[in-house]
Amino acid sequence: MGDHGPAKGFGRWLFTTNHKDIGSMYLWFSFAMFLMGGVFALVIRAELFQPGLQLVEPEFFNQMTTMHGLVMVFGAVMPAFVGLANWMIPMMVGAPDMALPRMNNWSFWILPFAFTLLASTLLMEGGGPNFGWTFYAPLSTTYAPPSVTYFIFAVHIMGASSIMGSINIIATILNMRAPGMTLMKMPLFVWTWLITAYLLIAVMPVLAGCVTMMLMDIHFGTSFFSAAGGGDPVLFQHVFWFFGHPEVYIMILPAFGIVSAIIPTFARKPLFGYASMVYATASIAFLSFIVWAHHMFTVGMPIAGELFFMYATMLIAVPTGVKVFNWVSTMFRGSMTFETPMLFAIAFVILFTIGGFSGLMLSIAPADFQYHDTYFVVAHFHYVLVPGAVFSIFAAVYYWLPKWCGNMYDERLGKAHFWLSFVGLNLTFFPMHFVGLAGMPRRIPDYALQFADFNQIASMGAFLFGFSQVFFLFIVIKTIRGGEKATDAVWDNPEGLEWTVASPAPYHTFTTPPPVK
Amino acid sequence: MRLIGKQLASKLLWVLGQVLLLPTLLMTSVQAFGASDAVVDEAQRWGLNMTEGVTAVSHEIYDLHMLIFWICVWIGVVVFGIMFYSMIMHRKSSGAVPAKFHESTAVELAWTLIPALILVMMAIPATSSLIKIYDSSEAEINIKIVGYQWKWQYEYLGEDVSFFSNLTTPQDEIYGLAPKGEHYLLEVDEPLVIPVNKKVRFLITANDVLHAWWVPALAVKRDAIPGFVNDAWTIVDEPGIYRGQCAELCGKAHGFMPIVVHAMEEADYANWLAGKKEEAEELKAAMSQTFTMDELYARGEKVYQANCVACHGANGGGGLGPSLVGTGITTGPINAHINVMVNGVAGNAVMPVFGNQLNNIDLASVITFKRNAWGNNMGDQLQPVDILTFKKNQ
Incomplete structure (x- = not known):
């Protein structure tokens, strides 16, 4: 059994049911999307380098903001986490593979089609989606370009992929753990993904329903979101954010799991408060379902609604705070070293916390009347998504890459990548807090003169950050092609079953369940 | 304290004391610098913070914003302070030996309950502000605001005065063929005119897609939604010209539909309104x-x-x-x-x-x-x- 090697040629990738192959494909796909979404972002930043319209027309600018958001959320961040789950969850729970390997193949392979469909809209008459990644009706229905139908089908396919992926992850975690691997012994990455998978199953169908209602409004004469026909444009926002808010936690919970694996390894001290981490994750997941309307404080809800959603949103700070305190306590009185994964993990804790602070400020409904739809919001969600989700993915890649390919990455280059990214992202996103507070609305291709200086800084930072990621690609390829051989443990006494197998991990692992202490 | 050790605890407290002092020093130095006009002007040109605005509500929101901001800064200083302390003191390279502790129910309870208490302290002023903002009763002037792609219509209810407000920045300035004026993209042909010291109620809706009517100095932002009417209100303290923009993506020229509010003394407002009515009569004749x-x-x-x-x-x-x-x-x-x-x-x-x-x-x-x-x-x-x-x- 154990010595079955991979098939030869392209067929290996097309027909594979191996969790490691599928994990790798997810990660490569996600990186390709990350670069594509990054190019869209750089078009935006180039246009905003100075006031006036220089490079693109406003309608194309709107397509860029929309596609940047959609591609980064659905194409870069989510598939990267699914890729990591595929690679790591079976190895972490001592399973030979995912529970539903054929479906695993299918959930990956429909993604390239979804994104080809989405990207092709840019070449269509009338242009691609130009209504923002939140695609509020009626701008996305009555007033949308004809390509909106392709966008709707692309979202349907992405949703199907996510739902299948989640079912697979839940089935694997609940059924395939090695004997002795009780739930409260699972690594936190497994726990956070288990909870994330439930969130996905709960909300992806809501998103599918939302875009289906749009489809009906556009082509079949219904009026779900059109007041003229008895519908309600605000209904769209409620449905969208009922999906959208859990969605943002879908993009951060697995990151919590990654950081909870990396910090103990490099602090050489067990994770502080394991059980409270699990409960905090579950609390965040529960709260994520009852806070959606904080994205809609200005739509004119009754005051009781405003108050409820304000209080519920503020509450999220408690379990999130618990997590941050636990990470800091794990570091406290440890014996720390600062390899690249640890640098990314520490930057994650600090910068994600800053994003959390601005999130707390945004939760205060009266103050939100000034923040809402400004660059302050853009700064906030980029602080939780870039040094949050994206940094955790970088950290995970550096942490597990030696296990995946058997070679150590070049530590000097890894650190250089970290510092370039760190400086680049802070230059890009920190000034956005200031222009937002000073009154610059988001999603505008041109701006008043007082915002010019900070925008120029942000644009320069964005290019620095963007090009650092090409450097990251170089580092990863260099590591795969050769380098110092990694030991089986790779790091100094790390915890987890994945470190008990050889480096690189054999094509099949744990065909017989490992002993769990 | 058992799990940290007595000596370390006192050392920790000392470090904490130091880092807690830091923001206070920072604040005072900012205030000291504030005395210099050049620094203030420069900061204003760059636009670092939310405007305090010109209404009681906008002041209240500004204060709330600053309160939450400073609470966040303090929490940040404590958390990051401890973090940097251990990053500096507890390095393997300086011979640190890892401790073994990994849980403490008491500590977990404390850092669940204390933040919850801080949140309650934030929620109280926030709630009282929100209740004020939602009370649009007893308005003296009612103005209906309609968002269009891409302009605003202002209708003075009961006064028979209604007009559109369009961007006046020339295309040449936008495309860099002419130098940009002082109020680039924030200038209109006909501003909304309101009197100072009177409660003005806005009834906000839209004709096509969603828009949002936002003037930072008034701290009023409300979505304009086709088929629905939202209301908001303001009482402006000082005469002046206040500028804002549409805040909800509304299509191609979303960045090009500014809002200008001209707040006037009551007598000037009455004159303006009379002039507008005359204009309407002339138009009818024409x-x-x-x-x-x-x-x-x-x-x-x-x-x-x-x-x-x-x-x-x-x-x-x-x-x-x-x-x-x-x-x-x-x-x-x-x-x-x-x-x-x-x-x-x-x-x-x-x-x-x-x-x-x-x-x-x-x-x-x-x-x-x-x-x-x-x-x-x-x-x-x-x-x-x-x-x-x-x-x-x-």
Whole structure:
């Protein structure tokens, strides 16, 4: 059994049911999307380098903001986490593979089609989606370009992929753990993904329903979101954010799991408060379902609604705070070293916390009347998504890459990548807090003169950050092609079953369940 | 303390004391620097913070914002302080030996309950502000605000005064062909005029897609939603001109539909309102007048710049909308041209129904202009009464 090697040629990738192959494909796909979404972002930043319209027309600018958001959320961040789950969850729970390997193949392979469909809209008459990644009706229905139908089908396919992926992850975690691997012994990455998978199953169908209602409004004469026909444009926002808010936690919970694996390894001290981490994750997941309307404080809800959603949103700070305190306590009185994964993990804790602070400020409904739809919001969600989700993915890649390919990455280059990214992202996103507070609305291709200086800084930072990621690609390829051989443990006494197998991990692992202490 | 060790605990407390002092020092130094005008001017030019605004509500929101901000700063200083302390002190390279502790129910309880208490402290002022903001009763002036792609309409309810407010920044400034003016993108042909010290209620809605009416100095931001009316209110303390922008993505020219509010002393406001009413009377009288070709052309050009240029281009060459040079509508039968302008285009939501946005004089002028500009040279013209006849006959 154990010595079955991979098939030869392209067929290996097309027909594979191996969790490691599928994990790798997810990660490569996600990186390709990350670069594509990054190019869209750089078009935006180039246009905003100075006031006036220089490079693109406003309608194309709107397509860029929309596609940047959609591609980064659905194409870069989510598939990267699914890729990591595929690679790591079976190895972490001592399973030979995912529970539903054929479906695993299918959930990956429909993604390239979804994104080809989405990207092709840019070449269509009338242009691609130009209504923002939140695609509020009626701008996305009555007033949308004809390509909106392709966008709707692309979202349907992405949703199907996510739902299948989640079912697979839940089935694997609940059924395939090695004997002795009780739930409260699972690594936190497994726990956070288990909870994330439930969130996905709960909300992806809501998103599918939302875009289906749009489809009906556009082509079949219904009026779900059109007041003229008895519908309600605000209904769209409620449905969208009922999906959208859990969605943002879908993009951060697995990151919590990654950081909870990396910090103990490099602090050489067990994770502080394991059980409270699990409960905090579950609390965040529960709260994520009852806070959606904080994205809609200005739509004119009754005051009781405003108050409820304000209080519920503020509450999220408690379990999130618990997590941050636990990470800091794990570091406290440890014996720390600062390899690249640890640098990314520490930057994650600090910068994600800053994003959390601005999130707390945004939760205060009266103050939100000034923040809402400004660059302050853009700064906030980029602080939780870039040094949050994206940094955790970088950290995970550096942490597990030696296990995946058997070679150590070049530590000097890894650190250089970290510092370039760190400086680049802070230059890009920190000034956005200031222009937002000073009154610059988001999603505008041109701006008043007082915002010019900070925008120029942000644009320069964005290019620095963007090009650092090409450097990251170089580092990863260099590591795969050769380098110092990694030991089986790779790091100094790390915890987890994945470190008990050889480096690189054999094509099949744990065909017989490992002993769990 | 058992799990940390007594000596370490006292050391930790000392470090904590130091880091807690830091923001206070920072604040005082900022205030000390604040005395220098140059620094203040420079900070203002860069725009670092939320405006304090010119209403009681905007001041209250500013204070709330600063309160939460400083609470966050303090929490950040404590958490990051401890973090950096251990990153510096507990390095393997300096021989640190890892401790073994990994849980403590007491500590977990403390850092769940203390933040919850801090949140309650934040929620109290936030709630009281929100209740104030939601009380739009007893307004003295009611203004209906309608968002259009891409302009605002202001209607003074009960006063028979209504007008559109369009961006006046020339295309040449936007495309870098002319130097940009001081109020680049934040200037309009007709600002909203309100009196100071009176409660003004805004009834906000939209005609096509979502928009949001936002003036930072007033701390008023409300979504404009087709089919629904939202309300908001303000009492402005100081006369002045306050500028804002549409805050909800509303299509191509979302970045080009600013809001300008001119707050005046009550007497000036009364004069302005009387003038507006007179204007409306004159306009009514003008409806039956006959204009010369030159008058129509000149007026039409202005109307075109304000309403059509965003889609049909500076020289009628098209863009988001089709070209108007030598094509079917502008050089075809004049009644078809009137029909498009008055009723819009069936199945095309982007072309507005100008019949209820422009008056008959403006419609007649802009159609005349388009049929004779850019080499179209049709030579025909319309009078306001022709539009009236068309509307009556359909």
